[in-house]
Amino acid sequence: MPKVLISDKMDPQAAQIFRDRGVEVDEITGKTPDELKAMIGEYDGLAIRSSTKVTKEILDAATNLKVIGRAGIGVDNVDIPYASSKGVVVMNTPFGNSITTAEHAIALMFALARQLPEADASTQAGKWEKNRFMGVEVTGKTLGLIGAGNIGSIVASRALGLKMKVVAFDPFLTPERAVEMGVEKATLEELLAKADFITLHTPLTDQTRNILSRENIAKCKKGVRIINCARGGLIDEAALKDALDSGHVAGAALDVFAEEPAKASPLFGTPNFISTPHLGASTNEAQVNVALQVAEQLSDYLMTGGVTNALNMPSLSAEEAPKLKPYMALAEKLGSLIGQLEGEGIQGVSIEVEGHAAELNQKPITAAVLAGLMRVYSDTVNMVNAPYLAKERGLDVREVRHDREGDYQTLVRVTVKGKQGERSVAGSLFGHAQPRLVELYGIKVEADLDDTMLYIVNQDAPGFIGRLGTALGAADVNIGTFHLGRRDQGGEAVLLLSVDGTVDKAVVDDICKLSGVKDVKLLRFA
Numbered sequence: 001m002p003k004v005l006i007s008d009k010m011d012p013q014a015a016q017i018f019r020d021r022g023v024e025v026d027e028i029t030g031k032t033p034d035e036l037k038a039m040i041g042e043y044d045g046l047a048i049r050s051s052t053k054v055t056k057e058i059l060d061a062a063t064n065l066k067v068i069g070r071a072g073i074g075v076d077n078v079d080i081p082y083a084s085s086k087g088v089v090v091m092n093t094p095f096g097n098s099i100t101t102a103e104h105a106i107a108l109m110f111a112l113a114r115q116l117p118e119a120d121a122s123t124q125a126g127k128w129e130k131n132r133f134m135g136v137e138v139t140g141k142t143l144g145l146i147g148a149g150n151i152g153s154i155v156a157s158r159a160l161g162l163k164m165k166v167v168a169f170d171p172f173l174t175p176e177r178a179v180e181m182g183v184e185k186a187t188l189e190e191l192l193a194k195a196d197f198i199t200l201h202t203p204l205t206d207q208t209r210n211i212l213s214r215e216n217i218a219k220c221k222k223g224v225r226i227i228n229c230a231r232g233g234l235i236d237e238a239a240l241k242d243a244l245d246s247g248h249v250a251g252a253a254l255d256v257f258a259e260e261p262a263k264a265s266p267l268f269g270t271p272n273f274i275s276t277p278h279l280g281a282s283t284n285e286a287q288v289n290v291a292l293q294v295a296e297q298l299s300d301y302l303m304t305g306g307v308t309n310a311l312n313m314p315s316l317s318a319e320e321a322p323k324l325k326p327y328m329a330l331a332e333k334l335g336s337l338i339g340q341l342e343g344e345g346i347q348g349v350s351i352e353v354e355g356h357a358a359e360l361n362q363k364p365i366t367a368a369v370l371a372g373l374m375r376v377y378s379d380t381v382n383m384v385n386a387p388y389l390a391k392e393r394g395l396d397v398r399e400v401r402h403d404r405e406g407d408y409q410t411l412v413r414v415t416v417k418g419k420q421g422e423r424s425v426a427g428s429l430f431g432h433a434q435p436r437l438v439e440l441y442g443i444k445v446e447a448d449l450d451d452t453m454l455y456i457v458n459q460d461a462p463g464f465i466g467r468l469g470t471a472l473g474a475a476d477v478n479i480g481t482f483h484l485g486r487r488d489q490g491g492e493a494v495l496l497l498s499v500d501g502t503v504d505k506a507v508v509d510d511i512c513k514l515s516g517v518k519d520v521k522l523l524r525f526a
Contacts, residue, residue, distance in 0.1 A: 002066075002302040004045035007036060007052040010071055011291040014047065021299035037061045045298045047071065054078040059086050067301050069294040072097060072281055074231075075311060084312040085389075087382040091297050091310050095150060096290035097281035102154035104280045105199050105229045108253035112197075112225045113138055115251075117274050136196075139163045144195025145183065146211060147202030147230065148173045155199060156183050167191050170202070192219040197227065204231035214239035217249065225251040229280045232256040241266045244273060255280050307364075313384050314363030327357055327412065328368040328383075330427045330435035333449045333525055334414045335372025337437070338425045340523050341455065344376055345419040348396035356410035356429075358401045366399055369414055408438065437483075443494050445485030450498035453523040454508075459516035460486045460493040467514050472499070475507045492518070 003024040006015060010027075018025040028039070033053065040046070040062045047069045048054065054068055059082055068078060070092040083090050111117060114135035122129050143159045145152050148170035156166045166183040169191045178185040186194070188211070198220070202208050212226065212235040220226075226249060228235055237258060243249040244267075253274040257265055260278060267273050281290070300306035305325065306318030316324060331351070339346070351366045370386035381389060390397055396417075408428040415424035426439040427449075437447045458464055465484075472479060478500040486493035503522055511520045 002044040003042065004047060004298060004302070005040065005043040006047045007031065008047075008049035008071075009051075010047065010049065010294075011288045013288065014071075014291040014295040017292060017295035018299055021296075021303055023299050023302055033058065040065065045069065045302055047294050047298060048077070050074065050077055052077065054083065056082045059083055059088065062086075062088070067091065067298055069093075069298040071290040071294040080312055081388075085385050087380065087385040089301060089307065089310050089384050090312050091294070091301075091308065093290045093293040093297070094309055096293045097283075097286035098151050098154055100283045100286035101229055101280035102151050102158060102201075103283075104255060104276075105151075105155050105201070105227050106158050108227045108229065108255065108274060108276070109138065109143075109197055109199065109225070111274055112227065112251040112253050112272075115272070118272075138197070141165070141196040142167060142194050144186075144191040144198040145169070146188070146191065146198065146200045146234075148177075148181065148183065149201065151230075152199075152201035153181055155201060156181050164197075167194055188216070189219060192216060193221060195221060195224060197225045199227040200230045200234050202230055202234065204233045209233050210236045212236065212240070214242075217243050220249065222248055223250045225249070225253075227253045229255040232258040232260060232262075238266050241270050241273075244270050313387075314361065314367060316361065316364050320361055320364075324360055324364050326429055326433045326435065327360060327365055327410075330429060331365045331368035331412055331414075332372040333435055334412060334425050334427050334437070335369035336375055336525055337372070337440075337449060337523065338414055338416055338423070339373040339376040341425075341521060342416055342418045342420075342423065346373070346376075346395065346416045348398070348417040349373060349390075350398040350400060350413075350415040352400040352402060352411075352413040352415070354402035354404060354406055354411045354413075355408060357412055358403065362399055362401060365412065366397065369412075370397065373414075373416075411438070413439075437496070440485065440494055440496070443485040443487055443492075445483055445494055445496065447483035447496045448481060448498070449523075449525050450480060451525055452499055452503065453525070454495070454497045454499060454503065454511070455519075455521040455523055456495040456497070456511065456517065457519040458493055458495065458514075459518070460488075460490050461516055464493075464514070464516050468495070468511065471510050471514060472497075472507070475503075475510065477503055477507060 001024050004018055006027045009029050015025050015027055037058055044064055045067045049071050056079055065088050067089040073092055073094050075092055078090055080090050115133045119133040142165045145156055145166055145168040148168040159166050160182050167186040168183045169186055169188045173185055214236050217239050240252055251272040255276045256278055297308045300318045304318045305321040307316040351369050353362055367383040370390050371381055371383045374381040374386045374389045411428050413424055413426040415422055423441050427437050430436050437449055480498035480500050483496040508520050508522055
């Protein structure tokens with residue numbers, strides 16, 4: 001039974017979901033890094049919020065860890081590159097607090113439009129400054145949306161319901177999607193010039209850091225109001241303060257800051273500035289939703305292999321996982337086979353699928369090929385860290401999907417570019433479940449890829465099989481299965497033998513000495 005640790009406070013329903021799915025769970029919160037490090041080694045999964053910091057040191061101690069689930073969107077507290085190198089899947093729950101965050105952005109927009117915090121403070125201080133707080137309507141105004149993903153699209157729909165016009169800047173927003181959302185697709189400069197209100201809903205990357213820089217704030221329409229409920233660091237806070245002081249920006253509301261907890265922002269105390277302490281996801285409904293989602297996602301992965309909202313491997317739904325499992329087993333064996341045959345000189349790999357395989361999600365198949373292939377370089381490789389290891393070694397990876405019909409109902413072909421040029425292996429599924437090799441370096445050969453096998457290239461000539469059997473018998477090695485293929489009569493032949501006994505280097509050396517033998521390799525698929 002897999003075992004999960006919940007290390008941050010979550011709704012108790014999350015623990016019950018784990019138990020209902022057959023996963024053992026411990027709820028142990030508030031531990032120091034050293035305490036977490038001492039206990040993490042016994043767990044297969046880790047469910048966290050923002051308090052637990054999953055560092056390199058924690059990951060090194062997590063010898064059994066397979067998956068980390070963040071109940072929420074941000075994963076700044078997880079060392080994702082190092083988790084990937086350790087073969088640990090990292091998931092988040094990007095949709096559980098989408099509505100909550102979008103509503104907070106809308107709430108801040110209204111608070112800015114009507115100066116609600118200052119009016120509240122003034123009134124409760126015994127003043128009645130009705131003429132001081134002259135607001136603006138949002139109806140008919142233009143909302144500039146920087147980031148039109150999940151949360152941004154919800155904000156857009158709410159704004160359209162308020163009879164606002166919405167212009168959106170997002171490099172990934174297609175014209176078709178813009179029409180579907182009811183927004184105008186714009187460049188960043190066009191948005192800055194048009195928007196009466198600007199709200200940000202984009203992740204913090206090298207491309208988006210300080211996207212509202214001093215220069216871009218200066219390009220904004222005079223009197224603009226700016227809201228950020230996405231990530232700190234998207235706005236130059238010092239430049240924003242200057243723009244508020246000058247009146248170029250009429251108001252700003254930030255739920256997130258470049259440094260959090262924010263205790264000394266240059267914006268604090270600035271007129272027409274509203275701040276909240278990262279409350280975007282802080283509703284009862286959102287807290288329950290993300291806790292339930294992370295429990296479901298981790299349970300699916302540990303019990304069925306389903307991968308949802310992973311940040312470092314392809315998604316694979318719980319429904320897809322059983323269908324893809326035999327294809328992934330085939331792909332991993334093909335990758336392992338050609339990796340062992342070619343050694344460390346591989347420069348590129350192409351994964352081709354056709355037939356039934358072409359109708360499936362190809363990303364997990366590619367990851368499985370790389371997992372098998374990369375075992376030449378590491379004995380701890382898996383589907384999570386294999387793509388990273390391939391990238392680290394400069395391996396060029398290509399995916400090809402064919403609509404054509406071939407000799408087999410389904411086919412996976414792996415072609416590598418190495419020291420001897422391009423060479424390929426191909427396999428199919430027999431009975432829709434049993435992985436089988438059907439082609440090896442252009443030679444038709446049908447073979448099950450068993451735990452221990454011998455690959456032998458020899459000159460096709462009478463008497464060779466007898467000599468080989470005698471040599472293996474003398475070494476007390478029993479032949480399990482025997483698969484033979486050849487290019488032409490009397491030409492080059494290939495033998496794949498599964499063997500039951502121990503095969504050491506001395507046995508391989510003896511086979512190499514047999515007349516007609518060109519190459520011998522011991523293969524392991526366990």
